[in-house]
Amino acid sequence: MSSSNTKPTSNSFDPERILQLASSTLTIEADAIAALNQRISSKTDSSFVDAVKLLLNCQGRVVVSGIGKSGHIARKIAATFASTGTPAFFVHAAEAAHGDLGMVTANDVFIAISYSGEAGELISIMPLIKRMGAHLIAITGNPDSRLAQLADIHLNAHVDKEACPLNLAPTASTTVTLALGDALAVAVLDASGFREEDFARSHPGGALGRRLLTHVRDVMRSGEQIPSVQSDCSLVAALLEITKKGIAMTAIVDADNTLLGVFTDGDLRRLLERLHDFSDVNIADVMHKNPRTIGPDRLAVEAVKLMETHRINQLLVADQEGKLVGALHIHDLTRAKVI
The missing domain is CATH 3.10.580.10 (CBS-domain)
Known part of the structure; x- marks a missing residue:
């Protein structure tokens, strides 16, 4: 008797196809980032610059949230902000509706990440975020989504297709979202005058911290x-x-x-x-x-x-x-x- 969760097997191991898929994955993701670069550099779209201004003027902390694969990306983006001089932390979208929303204040900037822009866990807490006075940046792949429409600033992370051969698993979309988060953090880092010495202070246990803080x-x-x-x-x-x-x-x-x-x-x-x-x-x-x-x-x-x-x-x-x-x-x- 076969089990319904038995992994599919292949009678042949095809190194050529493996390399073709690897190359295709990297090409698709590189093309997606290149398209993102064109969008944020467009003179007709000021959303990226507006988002950086909002983050620079934040009097509280940057709260980054998402669920599923977007949640993993959100956690990394929050960590990047925190290590480059912008106080930030990650809140799981599902946990936010069960008490963790209490960590968010009116002085914070809330970054909500959902490629579809329709994640129910995020949509349900957006009215509360807005009501308390926190500013909202949404990163989605759909400018017409509910999350994009609720946001003060929407950043478009759309990709033409995923690198997954089935066009199902989040691959190119998560890569683009992560790159967009890195771009935000680096832009804020530079505009705020963050220096190598500042980086060392937040990384005292790392090699750079030892080099710059040891007398x-x-x-x-x-x-x-x-x-x-x-x-x-x-x-x-x-x-x-x-x-x-x-x-x-x-x-x-x-x-x-x-x-x-x-x-x-x-x-x-x-x-x-x-x-x-x-x-x-x-x-x-x-x-x-x-x-x-x-x-x-x-x-x-x-x-x-x-x-x-x-x-x-x-x-x-x-x-x-x-x-x-x-x-x-x-x-x-x-x-x-x-x-």
């Missing part, structure tokens, strides 16, 4: 961890300090901890080429004076750039008065995931 003082070695000797000590004592602290260098300071110079493993190798007995050598005679430094309040990524530019693995940290306050090794920046 030298957060990763440098300090206190007893700093390799440091006085200027009147011997080269042998300096070598012992280098070995003890384990970052292949030592700073040379005066009695007031003012940085005078640096001596590295590389300096030692070069010194050995011309001097075989250095038991009586003073560190002040072989150190590099005025070493490259960085301030503790500079970004850690600047330390990386300085190291890369000068092809060094260590860097001393000095304050504005030239006092030694820390030391950095390239491994410290790697462990902090700045690199």
Whole structure:
């Protein structure tokens, strides 16, 4: 006995047809986005610009809602707005009618997404959204739909056909809607003056956040961890300090901890080429004076750039008065995931 939900099977696996379908899908979706681009760029249709103005002037939050595949797209659009400086969240259209509508205020902009423009769950809450005073942007594929007619601004996401061979599964339409949401978010981002630093603040756990929010003082070695000797000590004592602290260098300071110079493993190798007995050598005679430094309040990524530019693995940290306050090794920046 066969089951009604048995998956259809094929006697042959046709790689050529698979590639044809893949190419057709990408072509259909690319063409649909190109058509969208022409619509929103049209001088006779100001709806996209009007929507951006409305979002920029929003005194509350952007609420994005949909159901089914449109709901998934709505959730992604809300996340994109939130991560690019526009407070936003997703509300499931069905849940909105059962209490979640209480999260919407008169100061919000409500973006309703339904390709048909006739999703009952959205249509049922639109009068309430309008009544409370929130502004409504509708994204549909049908300008004559009820949702489009209820909206303050309608954005047309129409596609000529879906990429699905049966022209049933939302494919090209969801791609176009997602692209339209991205276009809105990027336009608002730019018009609001959102910067790379602002993006980092909302992504502190990401690579960009670490690069832009981590300062030298957060990763440098300090206190007893700093390799440091006085200027009147011997080269042998300096070598012992280098070995003890384990970052292949030592700073040379005066009695007031003012940085005078640096001596590295590389300096030692070069010194050995011309001097075989250095038991009586003073560190002040072989150190590099005025070493490259960085301030503790500079970004850690600047330390990386300085190291890369000068092809060094260590860097001393000095304050504005030239006092030694820390030391950095390239491994410290790697462990902090700045690199």
